[in-house]
Amino acid sequence: MTKLKRVHSRKHCVKRRIFIHSLWFFALLYPIMKYMGYAVPRKPVFVKITTPMPQAGFLLTSGFILFDKDDKCWALSRKCTHLGCKIHYSETRKILECPCHQSQFDHVTGKVIKGPAERSLTQLPVEKRLNSPYYVVTT
Numbered sequence: 001m002t003k004l005k006r007v008h009s010r011k012h013c014v015k016r017r018i019f020i021h022s023l024w025f026f027a028l029l030y031p032i033m034k035y036m037g038y039a040v041p042r043k044p045v046f047v048k049i050t051t052p053m054p055q056a057g058f059l060l061t062s063g064f065i066l067f068d069k070d071d072k073c074w075a076l077s078r079k080c081t082h083l084g085c086k087i088h089y090s091e092t093r094k095i096l097e098c099p100c101h102q103s104q105f106d107h108v109t110g111k112v113i114k115g116p117a118e119r120s121l122t123q124l125p126v127e128k129r130l131n132s133p134y135y136v137v138t139t
């Protein structure tokens with residue numbers, strides 16, 4: 001083997017070694033970042049509500065509950081902050097309640113009234129419009 005081929009072969013071997021070490025680095029980095037709570041931010045989803053608001057002043061969807069009362073509109077996520085069950089709205093008691101462990105949340109602010117949940121419900125930005133779609137909720 002000529003000297004030139006040996007040098008070329010050694011360079012190729014070093015590049016491959018660096019590549020393999022990089023793979024190991026990223027393979028170990030991902031679970032560590034996940035453990036530390038890092039998540040890749042997801043793109044916002046715009047949900048268009050094409051029906052006018054019912055007389056009751058609230059609209060339940062699968063992912064959120066939309067309120068439009070007294071010239072003010074807001075949306076709260078229906079995902080319970082305890083273990084993720086789907087929240088229901090009690091119109092008579094004006095609270096959001098989780099059927100799994102009975103956490104209760106304020107229907108305006110989403111703050112916890114009664115545990116075991118400790119964190120408030122996620123508030124979602126709402127854009128109210130005059131024509132269809134009447135509301136655009138960013139989830």
Ligand code: FES
Binds near residue numbers: 082083085099116117
């Ligand atoms: S999942 Fe909602 S209170 Fe436990």
